[in-house]
Amino acid sequence: MGYLEKDAKEPACSIKPASNTTSVENIGAGGVNQDQAVERRQPADDDRSSESAPASSFRTMSRRDTILALLTNQVGLGVLSLPGVLKTLGMIPGTLAIIGLGCLSWYTAFELKLFYDRHPHVLNIVDMARVVGGRGFAIVAAFGMILLVMMTAASASVTFSVALSLISDNALSPTGFICFGCLCCWLLCVPRTAKFASWTGIPSCVSILAATVVLIAGLVVSEPVGAPVGWRRAPVWFATPSFRDGLNACLKICYAFSGNVSFVSYMAEMTDPQKDFAAALAWLEVSSIGFYVFVAVTIYCLAVEYTASPALGSTSTAFARVAYGLVIPSILTKGLAFGYTGIRYAYVEVIKYFSIAQEITASNKRS
Template identity: 30%
Template sequence: MAASSPSGVPTTEKNMNGRAKTGNDFDVYGDEQTADIKYRTMHWWKAAALMLAETVSLGILSIPSVFASLGMVAGCILVVSLGAVATATGYQIGQFKLRHPHVHNMADAGMVLGGPVWREILGTAQVVFLIFVCGSHVLTGLIAFDTITSGASCSITWAAVTAALGFALTLPRTLDGISYLSVASFVSIMSAVLITMIGVGVTGHQGGVGVTSHLNFANGFLAVTDVIFAYAGHVAFLTFISEMADPRDFPKALLALQLADTTLYLVVGVVVYAFAGAHTVSPALGNTGRTLRRVAYGVALPTIVVAGVINGHVCAKLALVRVFRMDGGRVSPHMARHTKKGWATWIGICAGIWALAFVIAEVIPFFNDLLGVISALFASWFTYGISGVFWFHLNPAGTRWTTAARKLQAVFWGAIVLRGQAGAFIMVAGLYASIWSIVKGYQSGSFPSPFSCVNRALA
């Protein structure tokens, strides 16, 4: 199909399958041969590093408390099983992207699956989810700064500082431009959890370790949603793939991510819980003595900020694409060129995201419950349920039952779809668990009021 380049000259584009593009599958970035800003430049290992930095940062901090809630055996089973399913569903997202090269985000996927209504539903859900994740990073930064300084300044100041850092680092226009931050993020979180594990080991066993656990429904479900959140990087996968030099390399990046995060979750969860026992707290860095805790949070500051930056960037890119994507196979010059309007729009979007993240961190100022709200609302849909719908969309009815292997695949993905349908229950139950925990926290006086200067350092 004939299309217009940013300069208005008609061009002919081809997609990843080599056929001529239609208006429906025109790539949002257009022809980058003469572009000032080139988006599709990221190698697979950079994508893997970004995915790892995005996924592991806050997820790993809640895992030890999951083991404390569920017990050692159930904790290990849950981490491994949800990790295996997350690998399969992540792979399916990659296959969907290859079939539909123009899909840049969940809004585009919704358009393919169900038209304009589903585009708005999935696009809105993705934006809200990512802004809430940014809010959780602002909250964690607040806790970290208060812990390091022993509450020397008003906690609102630290939330503002974290949000300002997140905004500044989100400003590069491409994922490749911020990929170098992922190395610092990974080194940071690994060093912090290593300090924590050494610290709890030196301190010795602090409480009994349960093989199994007896707990009420709300607490149990909150623990499950924490593990779901730990694998919730899928919401950004379509955008990552869109900026890879060769999207066919995505399975390499996915496998590297899933092997690394599942292993890390198991090791950290088992070690910290084995020593801290019933006294395990969340975030996990609070399980050491006062001095080591302050050191661990100081070391963890880069990952607290950078992982939020990655999520903020994906959210901002979705909004930018929505503003400047044109119908009929045309690409706005503001996407690929350094224009005043393009940069003003990008900066405004980034500022809006981090301002909202700051407000969320102040309104829901408690770590595990904020993660529970995020997971209950969106994580299970994007990480698990929607990939089953992708599989049935990519495999017509006449091809699903031709061989034994195909039948097994159909049954598996049918179960994933059913799990997605159960997402409504997960959302309601998870929200109940989170709201119940929030109400109990306020009733007991253990939570500070919103926009309060109260010191939130871990004692």
């Protein structure tokens, strides 16, 4: 499992998972020769002399690590816009839209898993595009993927700026806070492994849960911002939005489930993706859909027509400051999860160009 496919579509840096050998691949001028590989080879139970593994395999993620990485990647800032979706569509259509698009996200992610099972040499979604449509399609997919991860990481930096501006009472200009947020996200991406992203999964989930609890508490003890004296909550079950507003609301839901672009990169770093990814994906989708529906319905029922987007703006300034302070770890890990995908793709392409695939997991100056 996880061995390279020996066809014309195999990327130059495809590396099979660690086996019973510690030699590196003979990848040409940038690699080692066959004599060196033979000298390093450990005894093996089966004959795999024609294929060898890197000195340190990048396949290190267990099922638990994958679940945490997927939660870090998907559950985050997007949930704060979902109460506004119910405000636009109405409670019942909005809830059905969240569940329906969540199931669609689950299906498309599972299709990626099935594709990976047939082509386990791919390292990212661009490699999948190369298998399907050749180099031209891969270029289009690479442009789209980089644009998506850049915009998502930029969104995290802007939200980070808003949070610090509110907490510090505008102690620094928004541009300064944005630059600081970009620097923090970049530093978090330096380890270059999805396993590191999985380590941030628990702090990220605790962060967004705590911020949500504070927001709900603020709406329970006081009226939402802008509500007049004597206002009473009356949720709208079915709304009549314009086509533009309805489409925009659905796109916000899609953004909340937009983590699929990173899933292939995670599968490439799993020790047993064929066995573990489907279970990890089920954990992700069931928990995220349930959490999204709970947060959206609860906050919308408390704020109704005064629901803001993001929802943290619906409560008083004091509660909003506390909530924004608690959500900062989730903001940074969102930038990490998507920024890592883009940085890893660029790193792998450079590794391919210089034909030094044996150093893909190294920690030296050249790598």
